[in-house]
Amino acid sequence: MNTLGRCAVVAVLIATAAFPASAKRKAHHAPTPNKGHLEAATRLQIFLDRANFSPGKIDGRYNEVTKKALALYRESRGEQAQTAPSRSNAKSNAAPDVNGLDLASAEPVFIPYTVNEADLQSIGPLPKDVAQQAKLKFLPYRDPADALAEKFHSEIHFLEQLNPGKFKAIKPGDQLMVPNVEPFDLASVKEIKPGSEVTSQAANEMEDQADAQSGTTAENPHQEQHPRCLSG
Template structure:
């Protein structure tokens, strides 16, 4: 068949309606328009990685950059060959060898409780007004539920169209099937110090590591370390030379770079108070114009502060999980709250931290 006859045949097929199904498949496969099946497949992989402690950051039902990075590090931890990430966005990686069947169902119904709403309240935008509060709460119930299930809030809205604007106790929403982050249980996380009232970024670092707590074996050898890659925005946790966990991070900018070098974990503080001093954050000079911001999930350093032996620098949570990997910090290393609490359970004062 020559080109003219071929073209005529295609025109005939279009006119007679033989091609609509194929056309629909092509339209559905356009970038930016994932199908429900594709969204579920991407979410399944993200939940799998999140459960394995190689987290993709916010779960959004897409094969985003951090999903690719988390998968590569997961395979590295198992001695498997990594797949090179493509330039195109939202491309499915090779998932051969992954036991994705363990993630079933991908989405689960969740009934909102009164306890979920206890950490929700009025959150002023002005720092001066925030400093007058005793607790910095979630902005609304949707904000709280999204963080509880490690989710992008817009993705949660897609899963629950029209439901998130006025959530109340007893309402049921669909959420990714991850281990829920409970802000109320942060105080029970071990190891770590008790809640500190003194601003964590103002404490003098300790020249020696904390003494073992009762019941801990002081002589037990530890070779746990943290390695932070400022180019890939990923933090890895190592036991000896074995990679055991990885989390997306935000690091400092060129102007306020995270301190390159080798450091030590000095303290782990839950529900920290933070001294917000714009002059200090931007230029490294302490001023008298500052605000003491109280604890809470929407404190600028989130729910956990892991102090390094460099005053004012720490690994910490965030008030804005959307910013992880997408914005620059003032020199610290920032994680999503659900990730920083998991990191805190794996490390202790004295462990090594390499920023490179």
């Protein structure tokens, strides 16, 4: 076989070997849900968030945390337990059974919001050194996108999807579309003193703690610190 022929064979072998890896990468890439699917999933997440059954960070997907929150919500209302989805279905973006839920109460799903100066007051540099972080009264948000994502209980990428091109340089006066949840008061983070505790918890978070702390008494419930608060 001449040199040209050998080169051709090598090229074919390389292309054949590379194809499965490329196909595998594409197979694991989660497709972006269409507008109707995203809105329906967000509606359910807002409904659960308002009912104090946290679906996790709102992301417009029927994720595993959302499905678990829905199951606990139904259980709290005395509804018959539904057949648990398989592990693969629980992690998929397939819609769960939402029959009987007052999802209309979550309308409108998205609302306009105008960014103001107060939204940006909890933003600042964060030292990499843990010892230096411990000296701060609160952990600042990295940037406006980080702060607004927490304010509306959402994933940053999700808000970027709702507001294409607007999250790169957010400033006061910008109008964004956000999920219709009860906004978190960003200013309250600065009012929390180091070592203080926050008692507000989602019902499903308390359920998880009850399972993990079956030996504790009701008179001494576990309380979580706010995620932005530093212990003293």
